[in-house]
Amino acid sequence: MSILGNRFELEKQIGEVAEVAGYLWQKGWAERNGGNITLNITDTVDDEIRKMSAISDIVPIGRKLPHLKGAYFFCKGTNMRMRDLARRPMENGSVIRILDDCSHYVIIADRPVKPTSELASHLSMHNYLIGKGSDYKAVLHTHPTDLIAMTHHPAFLEKDVLTYLLWSMIPETRAFCPRGLGIIPYALPSSFDLADATIRELDEYDVVMWEKHGVCAVGENIMEAFDKVDTLSKSAQIYLTAQSMGFEPQGMSREQMDELRIAFNLPK
Numbered sequence: 001m002s003i004l005g006n007r008f009e010l011e012k013q014i015g016e017v018a019e020v021a022g023y024l025w026q027k028g029w030a031e032r033n034g035g036n037i038t039l040n041i042t043d044t045v046d047d048e049i050r051k052m053s054a055i056s057d058i059v060p061i062g063r064k065l066p067h068l069k070g071a072y073f074f075c076k077g078t079n080m081r082m083r084d085l086a087r088r089p090m091e092n093g094s095v096i097r098i099l100d101d102c103s104h105y106v107i108i109a110d111r112p113v114k115p116t117s118e119l120a121s122h123l124s125m126h127n128y129l130i131g132k133g134s135d136y137k138a139v140l141h142t143h144p145t146d147l148i149a150m151t152h153h154p155a156f157l158e159k160d161v162l163t164y165l166l167w168s169m170i171p172e173t174r175a176f177c178p179r180g181l182g183i184i185p186y187a188l189p190s191s192f193d194l195a196d197a198t199i200r201e202l203d204e205y206d207v208v209m210w211e212k213h214g215v216c217a218v219g220e221n222i223m224e225a226f227d228k229v230d231t232l233s234k235s236a237q238i239y240l241t242a243q244s245m246g247f248e249p250q251g252m253s254r255e256q257m258d259e260l261r262i263a264f265n266l267p268k
């Protein structure tokens with residue numbers, strides 16, 4: 001019997017994760033096992049789930065994350081494919097419980113699927129978000145071809161160069177990714193250095209670029225995190241399409257973007 005049985009809200013949220021996993025594959029952003037998703041599901045957890053015994057050993061996270069005491073997450077499994085997560089989420093991901101010491105976890109359902117290798121970054125991000133009182137529950141890491149390609153040019157690695165360029169391609173990106181795109185210099189995948197650099201950038205941005213690797217986005221739910229990356233990628237597509245037609249796109253002016261910010265009450 002799955003943990004999802006008769007739990008409407010939990011089933012709905014995991015269903016959205018599966019839906020987004022399918023989009024990532026369709027977008028071409030999820031080669032093999034590329035990308036990962038974690039979702040803070042603590043609000044959907046009932047007493048019966050709290051009493052469920054572990055189906056794994058006790059696993060160290062590698063650091064203490066004080067805001068995660070007793071929290072529950074759905075995590076994509078390491079080495080699992082997004083296209084498989086889309087069809088069978090509970091076979092390609094699992095639910096974990098953070099233990100009271102805040103530095104270990106156990107898997108509780110449905111199967112002992114080992115969580116993503118980027119768990120350190122994901123959990124550090126969740127810990128940071130809870131600590132600052134945010135409503136964000138979803139962390140998405142994915143490999144969008146167009147955005148990653150842009151990080152292979154040093155000019156785009158300068159602070160906020162990509163943010164302004166991508167915002168200027170279409171009003172939607174300014175509106176729906178209003179905090180822009182942070183840039184994190186290349187760091188070893190799965191490392192604590194990458195995790196630390198990511199949480200530093202979350203202060204300013206909802207989406208951060210891991211140079212020559214992929215993006216990491218946060219949101220209240222997984223759809224919102226996906227939409228932020230999708231709008232940025234749309235802008236990158238417009239930029240690349242104009243370039244392939246042989247011209248440098250003009251972009252909206254700073255005045256036009258300011259007008260949009262004021263009209264829609266967007267953050268600076």
Ligand code: 13P
Nearest residue numbers: 033035036078079116117
């Ligand atoms: P996992 O399969 O461990 O989630 O890793 C995929 C990935 O994109 C690493 O950055």
Ligand code: ZN
Nearest residue numbers: 034035213214
């Ligand atoms: Zn990756």
